[in-house]
Amino acid sequence: MCRILAFGIITVLTTSQVSGNSLNEFFQEQNQKLNAFFKDQLNLVEDAVNTSYAGAIHIQNKIGDYIEDQKKKISDDVNNYVERVQESGRNFVDTYSFMPTEDPLSLLVKPDVVLSVPSLIRRNGYDCETHTIFSDGFLLNVHRIPRPKSGGATSKNTVILQHGLFASSADWILNGPQKSLAYALADAGYDVWMTNIRGNRYSREHSRYKEKTKEYWNFSWHEVAVYDIPAVIDYIHRVKGNAKIAYIGHSMGTTILFTMLSVRPEYNNKLVGGIALAPEIFISNMESPIKSMASIASGVAHTQMVTGNYEFVPKDSFFGRLHKMCEAEHLSSQICNNVIFYVCGEDQKQLNETIQETFLANLGTGTSWKTAVHLAQMILSGKFQPFDYDYDERNQRMYGADTPPEYDLTKVTLNITLFWAQNDLLSNEMDVRKLHEMLPTTTQMYLVPFPKFNHMDYLMAKETPRLVNNKVLETLSETFQQSNDIPRNY
Incomplete structure (x- = not known):
C-alpha cells in the first residue's frame, strides 16, 4: 500500500507544470491535487474494506447456516436412534434398564x-x-423367570402368561414379589414366560415396516393368536x-x-392346560360404560387413521401419561381411582394404591386401532x-362370505378353567356361562370369593394370593399331574 501511494505522489508532481504562477500558487494547486488524490485512494481503500467485510459476513453466515444444518441433522439422527433404542424391546435402554422419563431423578425416587x-x-x-422370537415380521420379546428366587434347576413345567389390552409383561409383576402371579409361579417351581404382543413397547420392531406406517399397525388380536403365540409355543x-406348557391369560x-x-x-x-382370568370371548353383556362407546369406535378409528394415527392410545398420548395425574400424593389420585372403578368395577378394599402409579405408568404400551374396533x-x-x-367384497375375499364366520369353539379341546368375579364389569357372568356351555370339554368355573372383586383386581388387588394365586397354583398342580398320564405330540 505504501509503495502505491509513493508512486502516485511522484506522478502528480512530475506531470504538473509551473507557468507564470507564483510559487505559492503552485504549491496550493499541488496541495489540492494531493488532497484529491489521497481522498480518492481513501475511498478506494474504504470500498475494498467494505467489500471484504461484506464477503466475510456472507461467508460467516454460510458457515453458520451449515453448522446449524449439521447440528439439526445430527440431532435428528440421534433422536431417531434414541427413539429406536427406547422402543425396541431388545435394546439395553428399554428392556434391560429403564423406561424413558422426563425426570432422571425418578430412577432414584420412584424406581418401580x-x-x-x-x-x-x-x-x-x-x-x-x-x-x-420372530413372527410374521415382528420381533417379539418374551421375558422369562426360569427358576425360583432361591435358585435351583429350571423345571420342564412351563407357564405362559399373556397380558390383555393396553398392557405388557409388566402386568404380572407390578403387584410386588409377595403378591404378583409371576413370582408366585416361579417360587412354586414353574418356568415362567411372559409374552409381549406385537406393537407394545417390548415388541416394537418389525423387519420391513416402520411403526408410523399403516402396514405396521394392520393387525388385531387375531394375528397375535394365529401367528405370534404359536411361534412362542x-x-x-x-x-x-x-x-x-400351560397358558394363563387375562382379559x-x-x-x-x-x-x-x-x-x-x-x-x-x-399345551397341557389353560386358565382364563376374566374371559372375554362373549362380551355383549358387559356392564362397563366402554360398551356405550362401541358404536362409534369404527368411525373414530377411521378418522384417526385417515390423519395417519394408526396406534391406539400411544405412550405419549393423554391416557399414556395418565399415571402422572395419579401419583399417590396428587390431589387427583382419588379421581383416578374412580375412573378405574367406573370402567372395571368399584372395589375400595382391594385397591392397592401404593402400586397405582406404577401400574398406570405401564399402560398405553401400544396397540392398533384395528384391535379396538375388533373388540367393539x-x-x-x-x-x-x-x-x-x-x-x-373384502369379507368375501377374506372369508368367502359377506360376513365373517364365527370361531369354532367345538375345536377347543384343551381343559381350561374359567375365573370370574361378580363385580367385573367387563367380563359378565352371563357371557362367561355362555362360553362354558359352548365348550366341548369339561371346564371348571371358579368364582373369586370376594363380592367386590373387579376386572383389574386379578393383577393389583391386595389379597391376590388368597383370592386368585392359590387357586391358580392348585389348578396348575392338578393339570401337570394329569398331563403325566396323557401322551402328547409336540
Missing part, C-alpha cells in the same frame, strides 16, 4: 415407575432372561425339548387363547368372530 420389566425382576432378586418346545389374553385353539386346533395338543364389533354383534371389514 421407571424401571423396565427385566430390571424390576432382577431388582426383586429373581433371574430374568429376554428371548426374541414352538420356540419354547425347541429351546427346552421336554417342556410341558384379551383369554381372547387370544380361544382364537388360537379354534383356528389352529393342533395347539390343543401342544364383538360387543355389538354378541359373536366371537374374526374382524368384519364392513363391506362384502
Whole structure:
C-alpha cells in the first residue's frame, strides 16, 4: 500500500507544470491535487474494506447456516436412534434398564415407575432372561423367570402368561414379589414366560415396516393368536425339548387363547392346560360404560387413521401419561381411582394404591386401532368372530362370505378353567356361562370369593394370593399331574 501511494505522489508532481504562477500558487494547486488524490485512494481503500467485510459476513453466515444444518441433522439422527433404542424391546435402554422419563431423578425416587420389566425382576432378586422370537415380521420379546428366587434347576413345567389390552409383561409383576402371579409361579417351581404382543413397547420392531406406517399397525388380536403365540409355543418346545406348557391369560389374553385353539386346533395338543382370568370371548353383556362407546369406535378409528394415527392410545398420548395425574400424593389420585372403578368395577378394599402409579405408568404400551374396533364389533354383534371389514367384497375375499364366520369353539379341546368375579364389569357372568356351555370339554368355573372383586383386581388387588394365586397354583398342580398320564405330540 505504501509503495502505491509513493508512486502516485511522484506522478502528480512530475506531470504538473509551473507557468507564470507564483510559487505559492503552485504549491496550493499541488496541495489540492494531493488532497484529491489521497481522498480518492481513501475511498478506494474504504470500498475494498467494505467489500471484504461484506464477503466475510456472507461467508460467516454460510458457515453458520451449515453448522446449524449439521447440528439439526445430527440431532435428528440421534433422536431417531434414541427413539429406536427406547422402543425396541431388545435394546439395553428399554428392556434391560429403564423406561424413558422426563425426570432422571425418578430412577432414584420412584424406581418401580421407571424401571423396565427385566430390571424390576432382577431388582426383586429373581433371574430374568429376554428371548426374541420372530413372527410374521415382528420381533417379539418374551421375558422369562426360569427358576425360583432361591435358585435351583429350571423345571420342564412351563407357564405362559399373556397380558390383555393396553398392557405388557409388566402386568404380572407390578403387584410386588409377595403378591404378583409371576413370582408366585416361579417360587412354586414353574418356568415362567411372559409374552409381549406385537406393537407394545417390548415388541416394537418389525423387519420391513416402520411403526408410523399403516402396514405396521394392520393387525388385531387375531394375528397375535394365529401367528405370534404359536411361534412362542414352538420356540419354547425347541429351546427346552421336554417342556410341558400351560397358558394363563387375562382379559384379551383369554381372547387370544380361544382364537388360537379354534383356528389352529393342533395347539390343543401342544399345551397341557389353560386358565382364563376374566374371559372375554362373549362380551355383549358387559356392564362397563366402554360398551356405550362401541358404536362409534369404527368411525373414530377411521378418522384417526385417515390423519395417519394408526396406534391406539400411544405412550405419549393423554391416557399414556395418565399415571402422572395419579401419583399417590396428587390431589387427583382419588379421581383416578374412580375412573378405574367406573370402567372395571368399584372395589375400595382391594385397591392397592401404593402400586397405582406404577401400574398406570405401564399402560398405553401400544396397540392398533384395528384391535379396538375388533373388540367393539364383538360387543355389538354378541359373536366371537374374526374382524368384519364392513363391506362384502373384502369379507368375501377374506372369508368367502359377506360376513365373517364365527370361531369354532367345538375345536377347543384343551381343559381350561374359567375365573370370574361378580363385580367385573367387563367380563359378565352371563357371557362367561355362555362360553362354558359352548365348550366341548369339561371346564371348571371358579368364582373369586370376594363380592367386590373387579376386572383389574386379578393383577393389583391386595389379597391376590388368597383370592386368585392359590387357586391358580392348585389348578396348575392338578393339570401337570394329569398331563403325566396323557401322551402328547409336540
